[in-house]
Amino acid sequence: MIKDLLHAHVLEVINSLSLSHDKEFIIEIPNNTEFGDYSTNAALVLCKENKIAPKALAEKMIKELKKNKAYKKVEIAGPGFINFYLAPGMYQQAFWEIYKLEEYGRSEYGNQEKVLLEFVSANPTGPLNIVSARAAAFGDTLFRIMNYTGYAPAREFYINDAGNQVDILAESLELRLRELHGEKIGDFPYEAYHGEYVKHLAQRLNALEGSRVFMLTEKDRMDHLKEFALSELLEMQRSSLEKFGVTFEGWVSEKTLRMEGVVEEVLSYLTEAECTYEKEDAIWFCSTKFGDDKDRVLMKSDGSITYFVPDLAYHLTKIQRGFTKLIDVFGPDHHGYVPRIRAAFRALNYDDTMLEIIFLQQVNLFESGERVKMSKRAGKIVTMDDLISVVGKDAARYFFIARKANAHLNFDLELAMKQNNENPVYYCQYAYARICSMMKKARKEKVYPKHFKKDMITKLNKTEELALIQKLADLPELLILISIHREPHRLATYLEELAGMLHRYYAKYQIVSAKSVDLTHARLMLMHTVKHVMGICFELMGISAPEKM
């Protein structure tokens, strides 16, 4: 918000000097405090189009800028930067604006655009693993921040409850069930699901229905087993996600889509658009005409359809439901899939820029320095529930949120189990708890003001205090940038920086002191606001804000 004021002022000066300004200049906070509180590259950026040397231009602008008394100092530096040193009054004014807002940082930037965020969408053939946990933390946090910045986002989980994998699941369950009834089944098939959870499912079904399933015909039995396994596993996934603080506005079932006939519809659309052909008894989509590197099968030679068709149908329903931005959060193994979906959008005359895919890179699991390969089929996975019970929801969410999407992520189990302060979430939460503790003390010593008033602010003039205010002032713009670039990890960085400033401030100054009540009031007002802003950040990340630790 301070940046906006400065930007407007610089623009005003540019206009008053009748300079052309086709190129965009920026206001930034220099990483070295010697270069002022804020700085602009305006003279460097605009010198060419105005045919004037950068330093001369900067001097000219500074002369005008200095007419505003809100600056302590405005000076030229380096090749032509203009550095601003603000008088405390400007920070204090900004602080008052921040203090007054209940939902500080909320904006209407997104214009209520309907955005569909699809993430996790794991096969319902087993418990959710660490990779899904990463997707859940990422997608949910992005949802919260977009919502806060004026978009109208919705979270959705696509349930892959039809097709091959589910059949294999049912077969695996049947084998375990037979085992339970004393049948010798020999080696468990390689393709089948080996995880312990299948045994648990079998036990549960056995307890409920005994051997009744075996009376059914082959087809009825498979359908029954499928239905049972799916509902159990889906519920398991839903509850894991809920424990992780993630809920979805929608759960869309592939099976349901198929029953509604949407899939045939899509096939007919593609055929009408003359984008399909028959080859080797299969029906193909000529996706190469639309930018894919090979054509894709829609219907296999055995008459069944590929995964692609219902998934495309699903994406089209998103558009039909009025969403104008479709964001898919995918694992890295799906990137080869994107060109064909885009191709289909183009083939059907949809704007494929509506579709945006975010790739989360994989999570590499380590155990005592050794890379562990995970495989759902082989039953070797670290589940999301394991993760939550071992490191806790807050630490786990933070761990995933704090890293940008397209970076590989190394996860060391032993390290996580130590549950030490390796995870910076404690650093942030501790800062919050410390503020609460100060307030408690202030109340106990009866120096906590009934109301915070504007004139208290003038006592805030220490470098550290103004720096804290500057940091607070940065949040609204940051949240918008996070929404635009889909980079929730930057909020974690912000929170760590804010927490660090708080810790240093705390160590250097006595906040609560009965000897100087006015100063205490002013500082408590600052603490109150920092706490409030940190609370907003925690909420946006789905992490709890502890009153004490």
Added chain:
RNA sequence: GCGCCAGUAGCUCAGUAGGAUAGAGCAGCAGCCUUCUAAGCUGCGGGUCAGGGGUUCGAAUCCCUUCUGGCGUGCCA
């Protein structure tokens, strides 16, 4: 082979509409608790931003190229 993503301190990672002396946490070393919580603070050490070239006032960031790693390249999902 082709395609996508990545390579920044001992480790895990920030920094990207190009900005000034590349940052943080952990680990290491040395200090700081009779005073608001030491899950904290202060200081020290630690770097050829994978290598090379280019673009320009200016590059970790943009372009080209080489190397290394991961993933993809199913009538699987």
